[in-house]
Amino acid sequence: MKGPPAAAAERANRWRRTLPLVVVGAILSVVVGFVLGSAAPPGEPPRIFVEAPEIAVAGRPLDVFVSVDVPATVRVRYADTTIEEVTQDLRVSLLAEAGTWALEVEAEDGAGRVAHEALSVRAAWPPAPRLTVSERLTVGDALTLRLAWHGDPTRVPMIPVSDAFLELDGRRLEGVVRGDDLTVLLPVPLQSEPGARTVRGVVIDAFGDEHEVLKVVTVEANPYPVQELNVAASTLAVVTPAGRELEAETLERAFAAVGPEPRWARTFVLPLEGRATSAFGLPRRYAPGGPVSYHLGTDIAAPTGTPIHATNDGVVRVAGMYPIKGGLVILDHGFGVSSLYFHQSALAVAEGDVVERGDVIGFVGSTGLSTGPHLHWEMRVDGVPTAPLAWVDRRWPGGPIERDGEDP
Ligand SMILES: [Zn+2]
Known part of the structure; x- marks a missing residue:
């Protein structure tokens, strides 16, 4: 059977396939069926305008704006949330769910006529960098630092990473990137001063947001007498x-x-x-x-x-x-x-x-x-x-x- 719901699902799928996961910098807005200033003629359902981001950061607010040309009962459905209010303008802040979810909006006027719009919202998790480093070492040891930004199966999909780097006491380190991690190998010279060093790992996502992780490494003195x-x-x-x-x-x-x-x-x-x-x-x-x-x-x-x-x-x-x-x-x-x-x-x-x-x-x-x-x-x-x-x-x-x- 090939009814309208199947066609709509196919359209949504096609859109999902062609839509880039993240559009850098900007959040695009979708405008649907907006007609200003004219009341619905008899027999016509209300006209609705919906504004929502196509792409969002999972776990953060997802702002949705709905406007109807006549007072109506407005219903907004997204993931497990349903909001219903009698109004002409509705502004709601939902919580963005990871993955692709339908955002459905319905407006029912006093005569029981219903208008319906559906958008698709994709949301991905921001990277959560993890830093692996020995926290105590002696002068003369080799120090390995590894900055990883993936691997948490509960945070899929993830916003792509555009840059990652490691610093030691503010000095940027040279390293090798393999898949989803950056590794640096650093000698601690025998003559180096014992004491605390700060390691900073930074991951920058495709939205330009910085995600930072800090660790302190303690370098101990040479234990040997002359x-x-x-x-x-x-x-x-x-x-x-x-x-x-x-x-x-x-x-x-x-x-x-x-x-x-x-x-x-x-x-x-x-x-x-x-x-x-x-x-x-x-x-x-x-x-x-x-x-x-x-x-x-x-x-x-x-x-x-x-x-x-x-x-x-x-x-x-x-x-x-x-x-x-x-x-x-x-x-x-x-x-x-x-x-x-x-x-x-x-x-x-x-x-x-x-x-x-x-x-x-x-x-x-x-x-x-x-x-x-x-x-x-x-x-x-x-x-x-x-x-x-x-x-x-x-x-x-x-x-x-x-x-x-x-x-x-
Ligand atoms: Zn020797």
């Missing part, structure tokens, strides 16, 4: 200004080559099973009265020749023998992340090689500034050293930032 090393002068002899300069330039070149997109999707792994002999971040003096320097990696002791594995997928940016760092490999993992492996006896990769997590990149040794066979392993973000052991078993930003099988 270590006094007594390294023989003959060992320190490898540290020359020329050697330092060559290595600094080499590292700079490697870090500059690290791209913005993560090259990994799986968790990071320990490059070597062995005994951790010296922790990351230790402040120490190489000679009594000398300057304090920080240990920028984790040392893992193992016999000479033990294979060393790539901590994750990446590209070899540096592979060579250097005066202080000895046999050195630097892997580029993308997203600003690089891993460094020092003091190797022999290398198994060349610059430009693409490696997968677990591939052998070289072998434990004691080359360069070293007092015994071990691997000195570093994990850097934007060239800034971070605690390597904190990366193990984590996917970090790339994929989800949390540990495998664990929700934040």
